[in-house]
Amino acid sequence: GAGVSQTPSNKVTEKGKYVELRCDPISGHTALYWYRQSLGQGPEFLIYFQGTGAADDSGLPNDRFFAVRPEGSVSTLKIQRTERGDSAVYLCASSRTSGPQETQYFGPGTRLLVL
Amino acid sequence: DQQVKQNSPSLSVQEGRISILNCDYTNSMFDYFLWYKKYPAEGPTFLISISSIKDKNEDGRFTVFLNKSAKHLSLHIVPSQPGDSAVYFCAASITGNQFYFGTGTSLTVIP
Numbered sequence: 001g002a003g004v005s006q007t008p009s010n011k012v013t014e015k016g017k018y019v020e021l022r023c024d025p026i027s028g029h030t031a032l033y034w035y036r037q038s039l040g041q042g043p044e045f046l047i048y049f050q051g052t053g054a055a056d057d058s059g060l061p062n063d064r065f066f067a068v069r070p071e072g073s074v075s076t077l078k079i080q081r082t083e084r085g086d087s088a089v090y091l092c093a094s095s096r097t098s099g100p101q102e103t104q105y106f107g108p109g110t111r112l113l114v115l
Numbered sequence: 116d117q118q119v120k121q122n123s124p125s126l127s128v129q130e131g132r133i134s135i136l137n138c139d140y141t142n143s144m145f146d147y148f149l150w151y152k153k154y155p156a157e158g159p160t161f162l163i164s165i166s167s168i169k170d171k172n173e174d175g176r177f178t179v180f181l182n183k184s185a186k187h188l189s190l191h192i193v194p195s196q197p198g199d200s201a202v203y204f205c206a207a208s209i210t211g212n213q214f215y216f217g218t219g220t221s222l223t224v225i226p
Contacts, residue, residue, distance in 0.1 A: 004158070031212070042119070042204050042216030043159065056213055091158055100147045100211025101166070106158030 002026070004107035006092050012113045013082055021077040021110045025094030032075050033104060034067055035091040043091055049075060050098045082114045118142045119207050121217035129225050134192040136220050138205035141186065145207040149214070150179060150190045153202045162203075163190070195224045 005024045013019050025032050031050050035043035045059040049069045057067070064082075069075040079086055089111050093104040120139045128134045136150075146167040151159035165172040165179045165188070172179050178191045192199055202221045206214040 033212075035216075040218065042121075042206075042218050043214075044216070045213045048212050059213070093158070098212050100208065101164065102211065103161045103164075104214070106151075106160065108156065108158050 004092055004094050004105055006090075006107040006110050008110060009108065010111045010113075012115065014115050015082060015084060017082050017114075019079050019082055019112065021079075021090050021092075021112070023075045023077070023092030023094075023107060025073060025075070025092070026105055027073075029094035029096055029105075030072065031095045031098040031102065031104075032069060033093040033095075034075070034077050035093065037089045037091055037109070039088075046077070048098070055098065079112075082112075084114050087112055087114045117218070118145075119205060119215045119217040121205060121220050123220050124218070125221040125223070127223045127225060128195045130197055131194045134190075134195045134199065134222055134224065136190040136192075136203050136205075136222065138188045138190075138217055139186060140188075140207050140215075142207070142209070142215075143183075143186065144209045145215075147208045147211055148179070148181060148188050149206045149208075150177075151204045151206060151216075152199075153204065153219070159204055192222075195222075197224045197226050200224050 033048045034046040047057040052072045064080045089109040091109045093106045095102040149164040150162040153159040202219045206216045
């Protein structure tokens, strides 16, 4: 079956602009996660959804970052007033449900470059 | 504050030999650990996991060892194959939802 997909694969924007990154999880997966991976670092947790609700958004760096999952499937990560430091690969993952020992399946990521 | 550390950024191993990748963590509350493998331009893929109630988990050529007293885990790959060449991340969790990742070790298996 189809894996996690993310669009766009690459996004170049200018400082101060608004961007939206989309994640399509594996069909039927109720849990969805967003991570950010900066150059030379491992993925850094941002937010996780169980169904439509954000169960843990403690990783969002500031209020410029926001994510939604209105129907419990597709999720959008929104970044306002982008800064050069936001440049990174944004990874999305989904799992059948939340909790320990539920494997998270990652998408290929969206590479964001803020000029 | 890096709670999960992989101190070796790279490792080269001859095909057929054992690859040992190491990971250290600082938070004693972590109770679930995983290894992910990542190829360029792809997302990480799950490799193997271990719960804190165990000290070893084996899956084919891959074995993960956990030493809770030392807050250390390692991934052994034997025999190593050229297709194992990738970046390997270890990750740890308390709740099983928010995972803390290390910075990765790039493994090169030389044919």
